Amino acid sequence: MKFLSMGEIMVEMAPADAGLFRMGFAGDTFNTAWYARRLLPAAWDVAYGTVIGTDAVSDDMATFIEAQGVTPALRRDPSRTVGLYMIQTQNGERSFSYWRGQSAAKTLADEPAWLDDLLADRDIIHFSGITLAILAPHARQTLCDALKRARQNGAHVSFDTNLRPRLWEDAQTMAAGLTLGASTADTVLPSFDEEQLAFGDSHPDDTIRRYADLGATTVAVKNGANICHLWSSAEGDARYDPPAVAQVIDSTAAGDSFAAGFLCARAQEASVLDAAKQAATLAGAVIQHKGALAPQIFEGGTQ
Template identity: 70%
Template sequence: MTRFLSLGEIMVEMAPAPQNPGLFRLGYAGDTFNTAWYARRLLPATWTVSYGTVLGEDGMSDDLARFIGAQGMSNDAIRRHPTRTPGLYMIQTRDGERSFSYWRGQSAAKTLADDPAWLDEVMAERDVIQFSGITLAILAPEARRTLCAALGRARAAGAHIAFDTNLRPRLWESAEAMRSGLLMGAAVSDTVLPSFDEEQLAFQDATPEDTLQRYRAAGASCVVIKNGEAPCHGWSEADGSVTTTPPEVTKITDSTAAGDSFGAGFLAARATGASLGTAMSRAAHLAAEVIQHPGALAPQIFDQGETP
């Protein structure tokens, strides 16, 4: 049995109901959860996929835990907090544009790194551990250091650590804290998956090569730079430099989970032996399918056998 773990925050989602924007539908989502959801569908049945987070002891937290289990994931990496509850966000659409409002001040996931012994326990004997820039951004500065130290210990014990930089500037206390946090996360990671437009924003990168060299210097042995419809640039110690062109998508329905699904496609392919170029291509084709469907999770891709 091989074991995949994603760490982060799953939130309650309120989204406008189709055909009736005055009503809202309840759902659940989060960047690392989305990655775990796709990884579960891509990895062989011999893999266990777990979602690591902190939930409350309220009814909504119970529903979230049941939902995670119902998606074929293990609940063996969930801790409960006695007084906090899950975070919530609401989607609103005006003139075809989506906007988001968040309520996460009380989120139990913000205490993810409050118990270092628990972190070591849930990371023990994992083959792949994935986290993101959002995972770091919701934590207090000292808690970020605690989480990265635990990831470093897991890496030293043999886990492959994967970091999707996934920038949300509003979550960080300052631009400098954001840059420092990203480099801290990269320093304990084997694979780093940045997006070039976000790196331009954070570090004023002129080219994808600037991004690649920064994360190589931080200690990553594999860097893959997502770049929308432009060529995707990758590098690994074993494969050298690789460039792939993503498939053309004529109609984008919802790009919410483009990066999350790309990460799942890439990590699942690499975990099952694919070369760097093959993994990049599979990831890009999966993301291209996902953005043609509404919502972060697209089960119809797998139900209809469309998976690349």
């Protein structure tokens, strides 16, 4: 079985002790692949699809991806390098600054034959609103057309809406882009506060209905510490109240790890409710650690 996540992985500067920053590599869809690798049985291949440069930091990134047990599915663009972002936290809520305007990942959909190869024969393909936001408008359409073909050929496509207004041209383009992305997907993983912002939804059921109308068969509407509203065409509606977290240290990758927990449970035939439980348990642990990737959670063999 083959799981592919695709988008942009960057150099991450995460707050460490004594005012220092710790350099790592992360990015929403890569984070999901990283957590999926730790949740899925070894027989699953978990791959990450992106474009990087040919410079030293790109080489380090490729080495890092592989060392994490994730299969690198990379195209190299010698004229570009990778992006960088910095996390800053205040009372557990994070904000990001980005240096990614010219990154190699922006050319993800520029070679259609490579793209079709990347998507071929995957059981699950995961991408996000960030994957789309970084692309030029025509490239968003190219990517979504390729994803639709992959879905027709049997892949289960998953879309995490992951709203980043600063990465889109304007609010209208963002709403249209999210709608385009969701229309390729079987599973859509939105966050309610973001859906309110982008579409003016007044209740999570509005969000579910909109994505079901676009062709999704499963929707999980996250809402931070509040109840997740779930729906699948086979099971109907369900709700899940995430376990309380005593102290949020850094909320980075809450949604990314939720996506991994949810998709991996669904891949192993879990109900939407059980999938949300695995997802929220993992996300609840992740937000008690600094940075996007929290290997500590898996040390000792338990989540």
